[in-house]
Amino acid sequence: MKAIGIILAGGNNKMMKELSNKRAIAAMPVAGSYRSIDFSLSNMSNSHIQKVAVITQYNARSLNEHLSSSKWWDFGRKQGGLFVFTPTITADSSYWYRGTADSLYQNLDFLKSSHEPYVVIASGDGIYKLDYNKVLQYHIEKKADITMVVKKLDDRQEINRFGLVTMTDEGRITEIDEKPLETNLNMVSTGVYIIRRRLLIELIEKANEEDRHDFVRDILVRYKNIKKIYGYKLETYWSNISTVNSYFKTNMDFLKRDVRDYFFKQYPDIYTKVDDLPPAKYNYGSNVHNSLVSSGCIINGTVENSVLFKKIYIGNNSVVKNCIILNDAYIGDNSYVENCIIESGSTIKANSKYIGENGSKIVEENNPMYY
Numbered sequence: 001m002k003a004i005g006i007i008l009a010g011g012n013n014k015m016m017k018e019l020s021n022k023r024a025i026a027a028m029p030v031a032g033s034y035r036s037i038d039f040s041l042s043n044m045s046n047s048h049i050q051k052v053a054v055i056t057q058y059n060a061r062s063l064n065e066h067l068s069s070s071k072w073w074d075f076g077r078k079q080g081g082l083f084v085f086t087p088t089i090t091a092d093s094s095y096w097y098r099g100t101a102d103s104l105y106q107n108l109d110f111l112k113s114s115h116e117p118y119v120v121i122a123s124g125d126g127i128y129k130l131d132y133n134k135v136l137q138y139h140i141e142k143k144a145d146i147t148m149v150v151k152k153l154d155d156r157q158e159i160n161r162f163g164l165v166t167m168t169d170e171g172r173i174t175e176i177d178e179k180p181l182e183t184n185l186n187m188v189s190t191g192v193y194i195i196r197r198r199l200l201i202e203l204i205e206k207a208n209e210e211d212r213h214d215f216v217r218d219i220l221v222r223y224k225n226i227k228k229i230y231g232y233k234l235e236t237y238w239s240n241i242s243t244v245n246s247y248f249k250t251n252m253d254f255l256k257r258d259v260r261d262y263f264f265k266q267y268p269d270i271y272t273k274v275d276d277l278p279p280a281k282y283n284y285g286s287n288v289h290n291s292l293v294s295s296g297c298i299i300n301g302t303v304e305n306s307v308l309f310k311k312i313y314i315g316n317n318s319v320v321k322n323c324i325i326l327n328d329a330y331i332g333d334n335s336y337v338e339n340c341i342i343e344s345g346s347t348i349k350a351n352s353k354y355i356g357e358n359g360s361k362i363v364e365e366n367n368p369m370y371y
């Protein structure tokens with residue numbers, strides 16, 4: 001594909017509450033063995049994009065560890081590759097990234113030193129599969145300046161945290177309403193864009209001259225009547241995990257067979273960094289229903305409608321229902337946990353009881369491990 005890829009993975013979001021204290025949102029675990037950013041990286045690899053930059057900033061250690069090698073996504077070995085950019089102090093700049101446009105401006109050398117004519121920009125918190133070649137073909141056919149990937153969203157409770165667009169029958173975007181309080185629109189931006197590389201450089205440089213730093217507000221919204229911006233409709237599964245409720249719901253979606261089959265049994269595949277762990281162990285007396293259980297887990301109790309990430313221990317006579325349990329958690333004997341997200345590394349002592357009401361409850365406990 002005649003394009004380079006850029007994944008914006010530097011933002012922090014207070015709507016993730018305590019979950020973003022340990023990691024960037026793009027590094028949030030999803031579906032047992034994956035990270036959120038794996039989906040965008042895999043889409044780029046499957047679209048034969050050989051040169052990809054990940055722009056990180058907030059709480060980047062976990063994400064940087066995950067991206068320590070490009071081999072898992074098979075990016076270019078001799079040409080191209082996977083690049084990770086964090087804010088750096090230079091003679092010209094001593095700022096953190098002040099917005100998405102500023103993060104691109106501070107890494108403008110990456111754009112200028114590339115030779116591919118197009119750029120695919122994606123966010124690190126989207127869960128979807130997409131062949132960017134089809135979007136690029138649409139972009140060229142429409143003779144667009146910028147193409148946004150959009151998705152019809154029926155969930156009215158979540159809709160005001162996205163940018164919403166109005167489109168003509170031909171697909172041209174005429175209005176962009178960024179995160180409105182109230183709206184009748186239902187077509188949202190997925191945070192995926194295709195733009196010609198030289199045009200992107202020109203727009204980013206102009207935005208910086210005017211001290212503007214946000215890609216959506218200061219480029220897309222301002223230029224919507226000057227540049228030809230088109231929308232490419234995504235008809236398949238898409239979710240954004242930037243709130244606690246959406247993160248919980250997205251992981252629970254993977255308990256549905258059709259969603260699991262779509263992502264993990266239909267070509268193209270989703271790739272991730274592989275850990276060498278033993279298979280899950282189900283001891284005598286364990287009882288597991290409709291759950292995803294990852295490698296390295298030891299189950300002694302009952303698990304229902306839950307997603308267990310790597311290296312989880314469930315004690316004797318313990319019950320786990322409708323939960324997401326992140327890596328390296330320990331749940332002691334005779335405990336009851338329902339509608340909760342258990343933070344990674346937590347140790348839930350024996351005879352504990354946690355029940356989430358009116359949504360999922362985030363639990364983080366660091367008790368001595370054995371009782």
